[in-house]
Amino acid sequence: MGPGILTGFQKTWQVRTERPVSYDIVCRHDLFHPDNDALLVTQDNRGGSRRFVVVDSQILVHYGAAIENYFKANNIDACLHSFDAGESNKSVEQYLAVLEGLDAFPINRRNEPIIAIGGGVVTDLVGFVASSWRRGVPHINVPTTLMGYVDAAIGVKTGINFKHHKNRLGSFSAPERVLLDHTFFQTLPHRHLLNGVGEILKLAIVKEPELFSTLERHGNDCINAQFQDSTSWEILSVSVESMLAELIPNLFETELARVVDFGHTFSTALEMQDDLDLLHGEAVVIDMLLSCIIAWQRSLLSRPDLDRIFSLVLSLKLRLSSQGLHPDLLMQSLIERQHHRNGVQRVPLPMGIGSYCFVANIGLNDVTQAVIFFKEWLQDNYHEDGS
Numbered sequence: 429m430g431p432g433i434l435t436g437f438q439k440t441w442q443v444r445t446e447r448p449v450s451y452d453i454v455c456r457h458d459l460f461h462p463d464n465d466a467l468l469v470t471q472d473n474r475g476g477s478r479r480f481v482v483v484d485s486q487i488l489v490h491y492g493a494a495i496e497n498y499f500k501a502n503n504i505d506a507c508l509h510s511f512d513a514g515e516s517n518k519s520v521e522q523y524l525a526v527l528e529g530l531d532a533f534p535i536n537r538r539n540e541p542i543i544a545i546g547g548g549v550v551t552d553l554v555g556f557v558a559s560s561w562r563r564g565v566p567h568i569n570v571p572t573t574l575m576g577y578v579d580a581a582i583g584v585k586t587g588i589n590f591k592h593h594k595n596r597l598g599s600f601s602a603p604e605r606v607l608l609d610h611t612f613f614q615t616l617p618h619r620h621l622l623n624g625v626g627e628i629l630k631l632a633i634v635k636e637p638e639l640f641s642t643l644e645r646h647g648n649d650c651i652n653a654q655f656q657d658s659t660s661w662e663i664l665s666v667s668v669e670s671m672l673a674e675l676i677p678n679l680f681e682t683e684l685a686r687v688v689d690f691g692h693t694f695s696t697a698l699e700m701q702d703d704l705d706l707l708h709g710e711a712v713v714i715d716m717l718l719s720c721i722i723a724w725q726r727s728l729l730s731r732p733d734l735d736r737i738f739s740l741v742l743s744l745k746l747r748l749s750s751q752g753l754h755p756d757l758l759m760q761s762l763i764e765r766q767h768h769r770n771g772v773q774r775v776p777l778p779m780g781i782g783s784y785c786f787v788a789n790i791g792l793n794d795v796t797q798a799v800i801f802f803k804e805w806l807q808d809n810y811h812e813d814g815s
C-alpha cells in the first residue's frame with residue numbers, strides 16, 4: 429500500500445444468507461364452490477378474515493357473482509379490485525391504481541394473501557404489487573388463460589412495462605400458491621387460446637419431441653375442445669412439468685443462458701409495437717420461426733425439421749404476420765436482450781426437434797436473410813383466414 433493511504437480502521441463484515449423458496453402448484457376445479465377451501469388455504473393454515481382480490485375484468489364478467497358469493501359464504505371480507513388486462517394495461521398507472529385499492533383496504537402482512545385471478549398481465553402486475561407492498565406480502569396466483577397456466581403464473585417473475593420497455597420494472601417474487609383450473613379456458617377467446625399454444629409449442633420444439641408429435645396428431649382437436657379433454661390434460665401437465673424443470677434449478681436466473689428464452693429475443697420489440705397488435709404468444713411464434721430459419725441457415729436444423737415446424741404452425745392455425753419485421757427493429761431487440769443477458773446474446777436455437785444450443789454471434793445479415801425467407805414462405809403458404 430502506497431504512502432498516504434489509510435491503513436488502519438479497515439474491516440469487513442460478511443452477510444451471507446439463503447432464503448428458501450417453497451410453494452405448491454395445485455390443480456383444482458370449482459375454485460369458487462363455497463365448500464372448496466383451495467383459495468383460502470394459507471401457509472400456516474391460519475388465514476385472516478380479509479382478502480384483497482385483483483380480478484381480470486373479463487373474469488369478473490363471467491365469474492364475478494360466483495367469486496363474491498364464495499367469499500361471503502366463507503365469511504371473508506373480500507375487496508374485489510378489477511382492471512382490463514392486455515399488454516397496454518401492464519402499466520405503472522394500473523400498478524399505482526392497485527396500490528391505491530390496497531391502501532384503502534388494509535390487510536394483515538402475513539396471513540391475508542393478495543389473490544390474483546386472471547391472465548399473465550394480472551398475475552405479473554399483482555406479483556409486483558405484492559413484492560413491493562410493505563417490502564413483500566404473500567400472493568396467490570389463479571391463472572385463467574392458457575398463457576398463465578403453462579407459463580406466466582407458475583414461476584417467480586413479476587413485472588410491469590415502463591416507457592414502452594417490456595417488464596422493465598419487476599421482481600423475483602414467489603407466489604404462496606398457484607391454483608390451476610383449466611375449466612377457465614371455456615370462456616377464453618379463441619385468439620387467446622392460440623396465444624398460449626405458442627408457449628407450449630416453444631417447449632415442444634426445443635425440449636419435448638413427444639409433445640411435438642402429440643401436437644401434430646392432436647393439437648387441433650385440443651384447440652377445438654378448448655383444452656378440456658383428456659389429451660389436452662396430458663399436454664397441459666407435460667407443459668407445466670417441462671417449464672418447471674427449467675425454472676426450478678434457475679429460479680433467479682443466475683444462469684442467463686435459458687432455453688425458455690427460445691422465441692423471446694426478437695419478440696420483445698415486436699410485442700411492444702402498438703400498431704402491430706401482436707399478443708405475447710403471437711410475437712413469440714414469429715420469433716421462433718425466425719430463429720428456426722437462422723438455425724437452418726447455419727446447418728443446425730435440417731430442412732425436414734424446419735418444414736415440420738412450419739407445417740405444425742400452419743396446421744394449428746397460429747396467427748402470423750410479416751408486418752413490422754424490419755431487420756433493424758429486430759436487431760435492436762436482439763441488442764436489448766443482449767444487455768438483459770449481461771452482454772452476451774445467448775440466443776437459444778433448435779438443433780433438431782427436442783434439442784438446442786446457444787449462439788452469440790447473430791448479425792444483421794442473418795436476420796435480414798431470415799426475414800426474406802419468412803416473408804416469402806408466408807406469401808406462399810399462409811392465408812389470414814386460416815384456410
Ligand SMILES: NC(=O)c1ccc[n+]([C@@H]2O[C@H](COP(=O)([O-])OP(=O)(O)OC[C@H]3O[C@@H](n4cnc5c(N)ncnc54)[C@H](O)[C@@H]3O)[C@@H](O)[C@H]2O)c1
Nearest residue numbers: 486513514547548549572573575579580585612615616708
Ligand atoms: N412472468 C412470467 O414468467 C411470464 C411468462 C409468460 C408471459 N408473461 C406475461 O403474460 C402476459 C400475457 O398474458 P396473457 O396472454 O394471459 O394476457 P392477458 O392477461 O392480457 O389476458 C388475455 C385476455 O384474456 C382475457 N381473459 C383472461 N382470462 C379469461 C377467461 N378465462 N375468460 C375470458 N377472458 C379471459 C383478459 O381479459 C384479456 O383480454 C404478457 O405480459 C407476458 O409478458 C409472463
